[in-house]
Amino acid sequence: MKILLINPNTTASMTQAIAQAARAVAAPGTEIVAAQPSFGPASIECHYDEAIAAAGVAEQVRLGAAAADAVVISCFGDPGLDAAREATAAPVLGIAEAAFHAASFLATRFSVVTTLTRTCVIAERLVQRYGFEAQCAGVHGTDIPVLDLEGAGEALVGQIEEAARAAIARDRSGAIVLGCAGMAPLCAELSGRLGVPVIDGVAAAVKFAEALAALGLRTSRRGDYASPPPKPYAGCVSHLGW
Numbered sequence: 001m002k003i004l005l006i007n008p009n010t011t012a013s014m015t016q017a018i019a020q021a022a023r024a025v026a027a028p029g030t031e032i033v034a035a036q037p038s039f040g041p042a043s044i045e046c047h048y049d050e051a052i053a054a055a056g057v058a059e060q061v062r063l064g065a066a067a068a069d070a071v072v073i074s075c076f077g078d079p080g081l082d083a084a085r086e087a088t089a090a091p092v093l094g095i096a097e098a099a100f101h102a103a104s105f106l107a108t109r110f111s112v113v114t115t116l117t118r119t120c121v122i123a124e125r126l127v128q129r130y131g132f133e134a135q136c137a138g139v140h141g142t143d144i145p146v147l148d149l150e151g152a153g154e155a156l157v158g159q160i161e162e163a164a165r166a167a168i169a170r171d172r173s174g175a176i177v178l179g180c181a182g183m184a185p186l187c188a189e190l191s192g193r194l195g196v197p198v199i200d201g202v203a204a205a206v207k208f209a210e211a212l213a214a215l216g217l218r219t220s221r222r223g224d225y226a227s228p229p230p231k232p233y234a235g236c237v238s239h240l241g242w
């Protein structure tokens with residue numbers, strides 16, 4: 001089985017860190033192929049970053065999904081998710097959607113701890129879109145920049161731990177969702193410290209993707225997820241049309 005793992009930002013070291021977290025949980029027969037857009041922001045921390053990154057995800061799915069049994073979009077905003085599902089019949093999972101589902105199996109209420117506070121509204125909109133308003137008790141920012149998570153030391157891990165403890169108390173939640181792909185390498189450490197399930201969306205998405213692919217389930221080709229209608233694409237994306 002082959003899973004195309006797309007980091008929607010353009011920081012290669014983060015792509016590798018995410019791929020390492022995915023390979024740590026992938027089944028023996030699963031190959032993780034890591035990719036990132038050829039253009040776009042070094043990190044995704046606002047609506048504008050996300051708009052550009054969504055196009056980068058579409059590029060990588062268009063160019064790389066044909067040989068994949070599943071695709072994972074490894075940014076907590078799930079940028080380009082619907083476009084990716086039009087662009088391939090392989091199952092496409094976003095790490096936020098996967099993490100919310102995993103948390104919903106483990107607790108009646110869960111909290112999200114993420115990076116910049118300004119990105120909370122992006123996660124809150126996904127909670128609504130995916131139908132988890134009754135179970136997601138809160139989304140909380142730490143104001144840790146995404147790229148500061150690389151090689152995070154005790155100070156940052158402790159900061160995330162404290163934010164998670166405050167969220168558990170304030171929200172009366174029973175599980176924590178890590179609201180950034182860059183937090184994936186910290187999941188085991190935080191799980192040991194917090195005493196509640198801590199869900200990393202990268203790992204959850206990889207395992208759900210394996211399950212769907214193993215069941216032979218693929219994205220519906222009817223209705224709004226049918227392939228895009230053929231038309232010319234101008235300029236630097238002329239090779240991405242249908």
Ligand SMILES: NC(=O)NC1=NC(=O)NC1=O
Pocket residue numbers: 009042043044045074075076077114115116119146179180181182
């Ligand atoms: N909430 C976030 O920090 N999302 C993210 N920005 C990135 O560049 N990767 C993420 O997962």
